[in-house]
Amino acid sequence: MKEQMKDRRYKVKPYLINPIADEIARRLMAYLCSTYGKRMLTGQQIGVLSTPEMDVIYRETGKYPAVGGFDFMNDSPSRTERGTKGTDTRLALQWWRDGGIVTFCWHWNAPKDLLDQPPDNGWHRGFYTTATAFDIARAMDHPSSEEYALLLRDIDVISGLLASLREAGVPVLWRPLHEASGGWFWWGAKGPEPYIKLWKLMYDRMTNVHGLHNLIWVWNGQHKDWYPGDAYVDIIGEDIYPPERQYGSNADRFRQALEYTDADKIIALTENGTLPDPDRMIEDGARWAWNCTWYGEFVHRPDEAGRAILSERYTEREMILKLYRHPFAVTRADLPDLVSFPLPGAAN
Template identity: 30%
Template structure:
């Protein structure tokens, strides 16, 4: 077992220092959120966490089963990071945009916390002007319309309150709120979401982040960490940070990228990880590959011959692949039993750099 046996002492020390060194008003985060952040900074000393979106709620050939996971079915272990999406919570729907009940998501977040793992949450929120999905870029006034003074501002504050309500419901029996990494307004260096680069100004994008953060803080969601995750479009540090909303808001920096052409993917990863490593040092933030993958994983050795050789060279805290859709043919990013890359994924799992739930038995996020 590639355990974290020595890490418990470091982790407990971080808890003690957090409790003893903070002065009133110095931090607006809960103790648990601060401990998660400290742990994310230390993870690269031993490797990186592996994550999978919607991992325990559906997969290839199944939907809604309890205690099931395509990743676990292949390697015998759960991902150390699980992510979920809040899209449609703004509509008062009981299910998200991928037809997963919010109550089930809540249950799985609690379960992942009890396993000792971590949770990330994204929000593919519908276009507030057109009412269509997050990918509707037909109107360039959406961001401006929800900022203070905009025609949809009050409506959008209500949407943020629904997010806050869900986040605040993520608690244990004793009332402790489960720390979560929140990742809104992602991939903004592209223009396929209504908050993308060509759909709003730099000032509007930063104001969107500030409004989001301030409202969730006001509503008591102080157990959240925040991730900034553009794509691989930036070619230098200044471009990466062009729309960065501020050190006081952002806790982790990352990027999203997917493979289409292998060499372009590898080159893009190297470029982005080089930039990200420098930004992490400059800002004293943990870094991560917040979304990646190769749809349907047609390369049987992709895990150990494409992904791993690149990312093991950089001090990332985690890498997360996207979902295994049960409603779309060949739209999956983690292997399932019998899939062509499953054996290679087991080798990936066995590598000393990759960390899954069992590797975290001595540490709780």
């Protein structure tokens, strides 16, 4: 019976919470559901100041990951007004054109009240609770306040970037407001209630005001009390950073994610440091839909000439090769043409 329950939870119906989702988003969801429990898509987050991760992986394995991870961090208005320039929208578009799947997070610099106390709490760390006095609870309780208006301003700015991807036909695995239950980001600093209000506000504004029907909503709150409800979540994500060179399946966190809702939702390893061992994932019944290794030292280090080479601090070369060559893993070259992937109920 227990094994039957496990099997059932992998049989997720390929439907999205947005009833008028774009065709390409529905095709991507259909593909994810078709592979879920059978294979895991490999994934990699790119860096902020430099982006050698994909090239390092390709040099070592001869393959690119299936999922590319991007971030709207430097597009936050409280950062751009201080001189940052976001580049990830352009890079994500190219990744899609090269045959990969796009996922975005947003290290959302607080809209105001940055403490700007370097080095640890400078303005550039304004997504951290310790670096801002911005009060999400006050903002959500006072829709006529300046704080609330600034939240809308920021959401509108990012919506414009997502709209450019929509216009280019790019579906996005959209993972905003991540790791909220940890409290280390300002959107999680005041508990579940204001966070859930902000999640629903973002969903409503992006979907119904900006018409972002190319989004697949990936919730990553990491605690049942923070779950905004089945009508607001397509996919559940967990971020996990095991000790160095510990290649477990993270089955305990997979089971935890199963308990957030009684509905059948895809579960993904939306951030990881050390790679999970594919054989252990299969053995333990923790078959994540995709993984997304974090950037920088989790993947590369500089050599004596300053060039990016593989860092084996967290994951040894043998394990990277094992994963990228394993029949359970999907790389970019393994992906089908998602533009023509069959929709539910369509004739093959």
